[in-house]
Amino acid sequence: MNLKLSWQRRRAGFTLIELMVVITIIGIMTAMMIPEMKGTFQDALLRSTSRELINVFDLAYSRAVSLNQLRRVRLDEKTGRYLVEKQVTENGQEKFVPADDVPGDKGELDSRIAVEFHQPGDLAPAADTAAEAPATENDLNGVVISFYPDGTADAGDITLRDREGFRLLLHINPVTARVHVIEMEREAQP
Secondary structure (H helix, E strand, O other): OHHHHHHHHHOOOOOHHHHHHHHHHHHHHHHHHHHHHOOHHHHHHHHHHHHHHHHHHHHHHHHHHHHOOOEEEEEOOOOOEEEEEEEEEEOOEEEEEEOOOOOOOEEEOOOOOEEEEEOOOOOOOOOOOOOOOOOOOOOOOOEEEEEOOOOOEOOEEEEEEOOOOOEEEEEEOOOOOOEEEEEEOOOOOO
């Protein structure tokens, strides 16, 4: 009986060979998982930025239709700032002022994501972007996308690109004013 107890006490731990096998398996699994996880944060950042822009466009669309009032989104490609504006009539003249009627109608996209506006089918950025003067809330530079009370919108494509070269294309359908997200090929890094 004494011999049996001493054998059980010695067998309670792991041998060096068993530990080496487990460490080797963990190393192999880690080597296989790390490449799959690379870019996950950048991908999440790119997708969250696209969702933020889609939410702004949906907000402008729904306010235009429900209030029967032209709304537009002004987007500055250089700073990533955006602002929803509404059309008002002052002294017999129509002009646009910040909507300021619901949360989320102004903000700034993450600076790590590059934003480019294109007319549908164009590969180059739109030529009608404003000068590089500093933007204030009421004088925001950039492109303008209008959402009309009849449920339509200006056509446009917005390319979002992260630092790794991954890109998403946001296509605004002019008939339905809905945004379609299209994954694009990764852009080669210089």
